Amino acid sequence: MYAPARDNEITGFVGYLDQQLDHLRAALYGLTEEQARLTPCRSVLSVGGVLKHIAHSLPAAAARLRGESVDRVFDEAGFAEYMGSFALTDDETAAGLIERFDADRAAFIAAARGCDPDGDSMELPAPWAGILDSRPIKNRYYLGHLLEEFARHAGHADIIREQIDGQSVPGLVLSLSGAPANDFFTPYRAESGTLLA
Template sequence: MYAPARHDETTGLLHYIDQQLTAIRSALYGLTEEQARATPCRSALSVGGLIKHAAHCMRGAVQRLTTEVTTQPLDAAAVAEFTASFAIGDDETVAGTLAEFDDARTELLAVVSRTDPATESTAPPTPWNGIHDARPIHTRYYLVHLVEEFARHAGHADIIREQIDGAAVPALELTLAGAPANDFFTPYDAAPGTVLA
C-alpha cells in the first residue's frame, strides 16, 4: 500500500505505479505452476500471463520514457508480440517470467524516478481507440496512463486469483509485507514449494 504522504509529483506517481505492480506480483503468492497458468474466468487471462504482460508493458514504458516516440502505428510483428505477452508459453516457466517482471520493474521505477512529468512529449497513434495521428502531451499524461494500465491488470489478477482459491490480493500483499493478523486481516498460509513461498 502507498501510505498517505506529502511527496512531490514524480515520487507520488512512482509509488502509485509501484503499488499496482505489487498487487499484480502478489497475486502469484502461493500458487502452483499449474494454477499460475490457469484461466478460470471466461477470458484467456491467467495470473502468470498478467505477470508476463506487465513485464512487456514495463519494458515498453522504459523505451517510451528514454527514447524518441515513434509516430507510426504498431506493425504486425509488434501486434503479435503484444498479443503473445498475455500467456506464458510452453517453453517458459512462471519463475522465469517472475524474474523478468522483477528486472523490468526495477528498471522502470529507476527511470520514472528521474522523469519530469511536465516534459513535453508525443502520444503515438492508437488506431484501436480511433486516434490515427500523433498527439502532443506532457509526460504526466503517460505516467498517469501507466497507473491506469497497471491498476486494470491488478484488478484482473485479483479476480482471477479469487476464482482459483478464494484468496484476495490485498491479503496476499499484507502477508508478503509481513503484516501481523488483526481484526481485518488474517495472513495467508502458502504451501511450501509454491510461488514466492
C-alpha cells in the same frame, strides 16, 4: 501500500505505480506453475498472462520516461507480439517471468522517479482505441495512463486469483510484507515449492 503522505507529484506517481506493480506480482504468491496459467473467468486471461503483459510493457515504458524514442508497429508481426504478451507460452515459466518482471520493474521505477512530469513526450498510436497516429503529450499524461493501465490489470489479477483459491491480492501483499493478523486480515501461508514461497 503507498501510505498517505504529503509527497510531490513525481513521488506520488511513483508510489502508486509501484503499489500496482506490487499487487500484480503478489497475485502469483502461493500458486503453482499450473495455477498461474489457469483461466477461471470467461476471458482468456490468467494471473501469469496478466503479469507477462505488464512485464512486456515495462522496458519500453522506462525508455519513454528516459526520453528515448520508442516505436509501436502494428503490422502483422507487431500485432502477433502484442497479443502474445497476454499468455505464457509452453517454454515460459511463471517463476522465470517473475525474475524478468522484478528486474524490469526496478529499471522502470528508476526511470519514473527520474522523469519530469512536465517534460514533453509523444503518445504512441493506440489502434484498439481508434488512435492511429502519435500525439504530443506531457510525461504527466503518460504517468497517469500507466497508472490506469497497471491498476486495471491489477484488478484483473485480483479477480482471477480469487476465482482460483479465494485469496484476495491485498491480503497477499500484506502476507508478503509480513504484516501481523488483525480484525481485517489473516496472513496467507504459501505451500513450499509454490511461486514466491
